[in-house]
Amino acid sequence: xxxxxxxxxxxPPRGYPSGVKGIALDDRTTAFAFRGMLFLAMAxxxxxxxxxxxxxxxxxxxxxxxxxxxxxxxxxxxxxxxxSQLAQSVAFxxxxxxxxxxxxxxxxxxxxxxxxxxxxxxxxxxMTKVWHGFLxxxxxxxxxxxxxxxxxxxxxLPLTNLLLRFAxxxxxxxxxxxxxxxxxxxxxxxxxxEMRLALQKLANGGWGIKLAEDVDPDxxxxxxxxxxxxxxxxxxxxxxxAQNDELRSTANxxxxxxxxxxERLEAEAPRPQTPAE
Numbered sequence: 722x723x724x725x726x727x728x729x730x731x732x733p734p735r736g737y738p739s740g741v742k743g744i745a746l747d748d749r750t751t752a753f754a755f756r757g758m759l760f761l762a763m764a765x766x767x768x769x770x771x772x773x774x775x776x777x778x779x780x781x782x783x784x785x786x787x788x789x790x791x792x793x794x795x796x797x798x799x800x801x802x803x804x805s806q807l808a809q810s811v812a813f814x815x816x817x818x819x820x821x822x823x824x825x826x827x828x829x830x831x832x833x834x835x836x837x838x839x840x841x842x843x844x845x846x847x848m849t850k851v852w853h854g855f856l857x858x859x860x861x862x863x864x865x866x867x868x869x870x871x872x873x874x875x876x877x878l879p880l881t882n883l884l885l886r887f888a889x890x891x892x893x894x895x896x897x898x899x900x901x902x903x904x905x906x907x908x909x910x911x912x913x914x915e916m917r918l919a920l921q922k923l924a925n926g927g928w929g930i931k932l933a934e935d936v937d938p939d940x941x942x943x944x945x946x947x948x949x950x951x952x953x954x955x956x957x958x959x960x961x962x963a964q965n966d967e968l969r970s971t972a973n974x975x976x977x978x979x980x981x982x983x984e985r986l987e988a989e990a991p992r993p994q995t996p997a998e
Contacts, residue, residue, distance in 0.1 A: 748903065753796035755896045759816065760789045762892040763823045765885055770827040781826035788819045806904075813900050817842065820893070833874040834886065837861055841890055845897035849905075854898030858891035865890070 763785045767773060773781075795803060795812060802808060821838070828834055844857045868874040869883060 749796050751899065752903065753792055755899050756792035756795075756816065757789070758892050759820065759896055760785055760792070762885075762889050763788075763820060763827075766827045766889060767823065769879075769882055769885055771879075771882070772827060772829055778826060781823050784819060784826075785823055788816070791815065806907075809900075809904070816896075816900075831874075833865075833868065837865055837890065838893065841894045842897050845894045846901045848898050848901070851895070851898045851902045854895040855891065857898070858894035861890040861894065862887040 764782075767781055767785065791812075821835070824831075824834065824838065841857055841861045844861075845854045848854060848857065865874065865886065866883075869878065
């Protein structure tokens with residue numbers, strides 16, 4: 722098995738011949754895969770929407786398709802600025818906004834559904850492990866099923882739509898957990914990179930690290946910050962060495978002056994007379 726990004730494993734099961742190669746998904750491919758799952762969840766809710774059966778609207782289908790196109794663009798685009806923290810935050814807000822709009826076209830303004838939707842997002846973002854998203858989705862589904870059984874939500878909701886909402890909670894919870902894990906993994910990589918670059922610069926005698934043109938903007942910012950800190954430390958050490966040299970020179974001059982003064986005093990001092998004299 723091959724450990725991929727975000728702690729996920731991809732590849733053949735253990736016991737397969739060593740010549741069989743596994744498939745490891747990179748960070749962008751993983752994000753696109755989960756955005757694809759999000760698109761399927763939205764499309765399923767629209768296809769079984771009671772509101773769409775009464776008054777068909779083509780706009781939500783176009784919005785879901787456009788979201789899939791933007792996900793494809795984020796996957797294939799080679800611009801490193803799209804990997805910045807700001808770009809990823811905007812992309813996540815775009816995901817949530819599209820899902821909220823599709824929910825409105827599919828189910829209308831359902832207070833309980835929207836409340837559960839944002840609660841799942843909030844709880845999943847706080848989880849430290851990706852698989853914790855399954856627990857959040859399961860708890861949300863159980864709570865919603867309990868309210869549905871008592872007639873507090875979706876009184877006339879068909880069983881198919883109810884099951885689709887359960888699947889929707891799972892997809893949203895897991896998607897949010899994955900996006901949050903990407904941010905935490907990115908911060909950890911940047912911290913480790915800062916430490917490694919600092920040690921590498923010390924090993925190079927204080928010289929900075931040359932950046933590649935296609936380096937991640939956040940990584941480049943961290944590298945420049947490390948280089949600036951190391952430059953300041955190098956200048957401080959140079960000043961300390963210069964001050965020590967100056968103090969050493971001053972101390973040597975003072976000792977030399979004291980030696981000359983001692984010789985002069987000894988030369989001017991009268992000789993003690995002996996008893997024979």
